[in-house]
Amino acid sequence: MHSYQIGVLGATGAVGQKFIRLLEDHPWFTATKLGASKRSAGKKYKHAVHWVEKTELPAEVADIEVSECQSAEFQDVDFVFSGLDSSVAGDIEKEFAEAGIPVISNAKNYRMHDQVPLLVPEVNPEHAELIKKQTFSSDGSGWIVTNPNCVSVPLSMSLKPLDDAFGIDSLVVTSMQSVSGAGYPGVPSLDIVANVVPYIGGEEDKVETESTKLLGQVKGDTTEFRDFTIQATAVRVPTIEGHLLSVAIKLKNPPADIEEAREAFTDWDNPIADLDLPSSPKQPIRLYEENRYPQPRLHADREGGMQTAIGRLRKGNLMDLGYVTMAHNTIRGAAGGAILNAELLAAKGYFG
Numbered sequence: 087m088h089s090y091q092i093g094v095l096g097a098t099g100a101v102g103q104k105f106i107r108l109l110e111d112h113p114w115f116t117a118t119k120l121g122a123s124k125r126s127a128g129k130k131y132k133h134a135v136h137w138v139e140k141t142e143l144p145a146e147v148a149d150i151e152v153s154e155c156q157s158a159e160f161q162d163v164d165f166v167f168s169g170l171d172s173s174v175a176g177d178i179e180k181e182f183a184e185a186g187i188p189v190i191s192n193a194k195n196y197r198m199h200d201q202v203p204l205l206v207p208e209v210n211p212e213h214a215e216l217i218k219k220q221t222f223s224s225d226g227s228g229w230i231v232t233n234p235n236c237v238s239v240p241l242s243m244s245l246k247p248l249d250d251a252f253g254i255d256s257l258v259v260t261s262m263q264s265v266s267g268a269g270y271p272g273v274p275s276l277d278i279v280a281n282v283v284p285y286i287g288g289e290e291d292k293v294e295t296e297s298t299k300l301l302g303q304v305k306g307d308t309t310e311f312r313d314f315t316i317q318a319t320a321v322r323v324p325t326i327e328g329h330l331l332s333v334a335i336k337l338k339n340p341p342a343d344i345e346e347a348r349e350a351f352t353d354w355d356n357p358i359a360d361l362d363l364p365s366s367p368k369q370p371i372r373l374y375e376e377n378r379y380p381q382p383r384l385h386a387d388r389e390g391g392m393q394t395a396i397g398r399l400r401k402g403n404l405m406d407l408g409y410v411t412m413a414h415n416t417i418r419g420a421a422g423g424a425i426l427n428a429e430l431l432a433a434k435g436y437f438g
């Protein structure tokens with residue numbers, strides 16, 4: 087039976103609040119320590135946070151006094167989740183790992199670090215073994231694992247079955263990203279109401295790189311990236327939750343017909359199904375046949391926000407296939423993805 091006391095760094099932020107909500111009643115993990123900036127430290131969580139979740143602020147955490155994000159304050163926890171702002175996540179997460187506290191991070195800072203796994207349990211669970219190569223702490227007790235960017239999650243989930251079946255040559259992706267991706271208060275209302283903003287700073291580089299690490303292979307003490315090319319355009323749209331991606335893909339051994347492409351998704355086996363992890367969706371990938379699906383408002387919450395939706399699968403004129411894919415950006419693409427990573431690592435015995 088797994089039972090862990092955990093801390094949440096950045097607990098007052100948009101992603102931090104999602105951690106708090108998803109951890110309420112979690113069968114394995116209990117949040118006992120919460121960290122944020124000096125602005126929040128010393129206050130009760132209920133007074134420090136500007137709660138934006140639809141559910142009530144969980145009573146178990148409401149009166150916890152928020153700490154500064156220093157390992158000395160978190161000595162009693164088994165590990166921490168990090169929903170820290172990336173401007174501070176680098177130094178803080180390193181300090182925790184050096185002090186022997188594992189960090190399950192949602193921030194971008196260590197995603198490209200040679201020994202840090204960039205992990206999506208259904209895509210590359212075997213990359214967890216890189217943890218053993220990390221030297222943040224002298225005895226190996228402190229380490230960092232990251233989850234990818236909220237666009238890279240549905241992208242890599244959709245690419246994995248296609249890669250297994252046909253091999254990926256190259257792809258073009260356009261991501262239509264919801265406003266919650268920018269945190270709270272996020273994008274100014276005058277920019278985004280009844281509008282589309284055709285640029286999200288720093289986003290395209292991450293989308294063009296992360297899937298080549300996720301679908302890569304651990305070799306020695308690092309990951310060998312794949313050599314397929316991704317061309318990305320990231321735009322902000324006035325939806326609230328759920329990033330919708332349009333993908334056009336060229337394959338090494340294209341399917342004979344669209345039915346064969348469909349089967350790549352429907353016949354794909356989830357490699358972690360037998361672990362029966364608490365946050366694992368029963369059906370990680372859902373292929374919609376209806377031309378008008380998937381839609382962020384209708385489908386982002388499916389399977390607790392952990393399912394990746396695929397639709398509009400069709401033969402392309404220029405590339406081999408076209409499709410759309412969509413996932414809940416702050417659950418599957420952020421806090422829920424990090425919690426699933428921690429469940430995988432707990433089931434594999436990484437927390438001792």
Ligand SMILES: NC(=O)C1=CN([C@@H]2O[C@H](COP(=O)(O)OP(=O)(O)OC[C@H]3O[C@@H](n4cnc5c(N)ncnc54)[C@H](OP(=O)(O)O)[C@@H]3O)[C@@H](O)[C@H]2O)C=CC1
Pocket residue numbers: 095096097098099100101102121122123124125126127155169170171172174175192193194235236266267268269270415416419420
């Ligand atoms: N929103 C999303 O969809 C996604 C976000 N992410 C990533 O998750 C992280 C958090 O994003 P989001 O929740 O939107 O951001 P927010 O701005 O909403 O929250 C940031 C958190 O970091 C804390 N913080 C800020 N400065 C410091 C500091 N100097 N020391 C300690 N804590 C500090 C804040 O505390 P305080 O309240 O006290 O200021 C707050 O808890 C980012 O790295 C982001 O890129 C990843 C995927 C998706």
Ligand SMILES: N[C@@H](CC(=O)OP(=O)(O)O)C(=O)O
Pocket residue numbers: 172192193194234235236263264266267268286289292415
């Ligand atoms: N940039 C993403 C959210 C985010 O913070 O991504 P990352 O974890 O890669 O920094 C969005 O706007 O939707």
